[in-house]
Amino acid sequence: MSDRLPGYNGRVRDLLEKLGARVGCRIRATLIGGNILIEGLLMPKHEFSAPDTIIVKLGNGYNIGVSIDRILNIEVSECTSVPPRGSGGMQIDTAHSLPTVKIIGCGGTIASRVEYETGAVKPAMTPSDLLDLIPELAEFARYDSEILFNILSEDMTPKHWETIARSVYRAISSGVEGIVITHGTDTMSFTASALAFALRNLPFPITLVGSQRSSDRPSADAALNLIAAVITTLKAPFGEVVVVMHSTPSDSSALVHRGVKVRKMHSSRRDAFQSINDLPLAKIDLHKKEIALINSRCIPRSGGKEEVMASVGFDDRIALVKAYPGFQNEIIDFLVDKKFHGIVIEGTGLGHIGSYALDSIRRAIEEGIPVVMTVQTLFGRINMNVYTTGRKLLEMGVIPGDDMLPETAYVKLSWVAAQTRDIRIIREMMMTNYVNEVNPVHTPQHFLKPFAE
Secondary structure, eight states, rough: OOOOOOOHHHHHHHHHHHHHHOOOEEEEESSSTTTTTTEEEOOOOTTTSSSTTTEETTTTSSSSEGGGGGGGEEEEOOOOOOOOOOOBBOOOOOOSSEEEEEEEEESSSSGGGEEEETTTTEEEEOOOHHHHHHHGGTTEEEEEEEEEEEEEEOOOOOHHHHHHHHHHHHHHHHHHHHHHHEESTTTHHHHHHHHHHHEESSSEEEEEOOOSOOOTTTTTOHHHHHHHHHHHHHHOOOOEEEEEEEEESSSSSEEEEESSSSOOSSOOOOOOOSSSSSOOOOEEEETTTTEEESSOOOOOOOTTSOOOOOOOOOOEEEEEEOOOOOOOOOOHHHHTTTTOOOEHHHHHHTBBBGGHHHHHHHHHHHTTTTTEEEEETTTOOOOSSSSSSHHHHHTTTTTTTTTTOOOHHHHHHHHTTTTTTOHHHHHHHHSSSSSSSOOOOGGGSSOOOOOOE
């Protein structure tokens, strides 16, 4: 028989069983002293929780632990159906009329918990653990979860991108009606770009989601981000790879960012992600659980009328280098000597690098290594016709990256180089706008204008 109260034992379990409570029930407790009222969903309890406490998810998304010794009165108001922890396969058994969403776990903080002995955050939670912690998901869909790997995002490689892309393609082919990928935030935009190029003509949004705070911290943002991601993959009218995260530090809304135009802009804020040289695609109202389109320049869902275009493969011999005062041209020479297959430069200004590096860049191109120029300002686009250095770079064959983010250009070149080593074809493909990685028109809204409250 499945455990209706995973993690609870002793006096706490006796109390909850007497009430007829189970995980997912809404409870209301009045505390001794001050008549403080606590109301929220009863959550599972993990091994690090303090004894004799009840874990409650409040309406604002925060989890708190309440000692039963402080409870004056407690009652159960309503319950939803939530599966036992670690049940595997279909994680939430809801009405068969609901759509099926595939959750693919790739690690990161959203799938981590605090190691209380050291204070460090370690990857430890499976997608089924996340579903246990967020019973509200039951109202949207049935869920099938798969853990591909449980790593922090700094350990992602192009080979991991290929594994994720193939898993997504299999899931689409199986007939699911939405896909959510849990991922570490630090390199989530790289993976989003990779999937955007590898899988096109999508029947629904492929939604990547992360968390800035681990799921067992009181300030965790995982729950609402994941709810927003599920709403996006099921309800958004576009068929693109997107990143969904908080729009502000509060829990009122989330933004849907195009995967090839988004960057993590803060190391720790909940609203760390921002669309660059573009508007977010949509906004999720986390109170009403509704989605509103912001950007009409989007790729519509295929509607299942055509097959997904899958071109899965990435070259791991691509380098991303940053121009800086005193840049050593030996860096380019080293990449040429080591037979790298492509170089993306984060250039200064409108797309420049010190003139002392031009001979090394010319040598790279002459040896068949494509060199792509982007701008480290992030906002704005390349214009290499304005100054002498830029014109010289164009004359020798450097490929202008337009307004692509440096990391998007890096991923795109990795994808292109896996298909061809012909530098002429590479140039043509790098200058082709496949998934709106280039925005041909910039407006003042696109510069440092987070689309928030």
